[in-house]
Amino acid sequence: DAGITQSPRYKITETGRQVTLMCHQTWSHSYMFWYRQDLGHGLRLIYYSAAADITDKGEVPDGYVVSRSKTENFPLTLESATRSQTSVYFCASSESSGTLYEQYFGPGTRLTVT
Amino acid sequence: AQKITQTQPGMFVQEKEAVTLDCTYDTSDQSYGLFWYKQPSSGEMIFLIYQGSYDEQNATEGRYSLNFQKARKSANLVISASQLGDSAMYFCAMREGFGTNAGKSTFGDGTTLTVKP
Numbered sequence: 420d421a422g423i424t425q426s427p428r429y430k431i432t433e434t435g436r437q438v439t440l441m442c443h444q445t446w447s448h449s450y451m452f453w454y455r456q457d458l459g460h461g462l463r464l465i466y467y468s469a470a471a472d473i474t475d476k477g478e479v480p481d482g483y484v485v486s487r488s489k490t491e492n493f494p495l496t497l498e499s500a501t502r503s504q505t506s507v508y509f510c511a512s513s514e515s516s517g518t519l520y521e522q523y524f525g526p527g528t529r530l531t532v533t
Numbered sequence: 534a535q536k537i538t539q540t541q542p543g544m545f546v547q548e549k550e551a552v553t554l555d556c557t558y559d560t561s562d563q564s565y566g567l568f569w570y571k572q573p574s575s576g577e578m579i580f581l582i583y584q585g586s587y588d589e590q591n592a593t594e595g596r597y598s599l600n601f602q603k604a605r606k607s608a609n610l611v612i613s614a615s616q617l618g619d620s621a622m623y624f625c626a627m628r629e630g631f632g633t634n635a636g637k638s639t640f641g642d643g644t645t646l647t648v649k650p
Binding site: 450452454460461462463464467469477507509511513515520521522523524526527 | 566568624626628636639
């Protein structure tokens, strides 16, 4: 499928477990982003990547790890999940860092940590 | 640091009327872009409209227009002729062009718009 996809769409896990959220885009966009959206709030940037093998921290990176070995994939790993990481996670991509380029969002992954 | 403020947690508008959603921003950068996204109850994020910091004219996209007042650092979204399908959460976002924040976006907390029939 063309576009940006996330998997799984829903995930329930227990405190302390490692969880990986997948993100795949078919546009060959250079920039990719991970956000979390807590209930009733806006999006907060976790990590972003300007290209394969280039990643940088966002506003709330603690407890998360990312990698980007291929342009099209940008997985997000919660090393040891905590209840405070219960949230909806959005992956996004953008053609460039230029200010006129909007971000294209995936459908989101709803993660619940029990 | 970049910051987006949306002061209206919730707004109501009568169908077919116009509504303005407020957004103010803070940045020290001269080059930046302002975006509005719509998030319906289904959860997806939909891009609506863009305004560049160097654009002299306000952006328009169909029923959406952006009232850009650079000196006041505001970028309000105006929706004309509201429809029931406009009921959603609306986010204002800013993307800086240079410096350590280049490429990153900051989002406001959103405004929930409800269109009444």
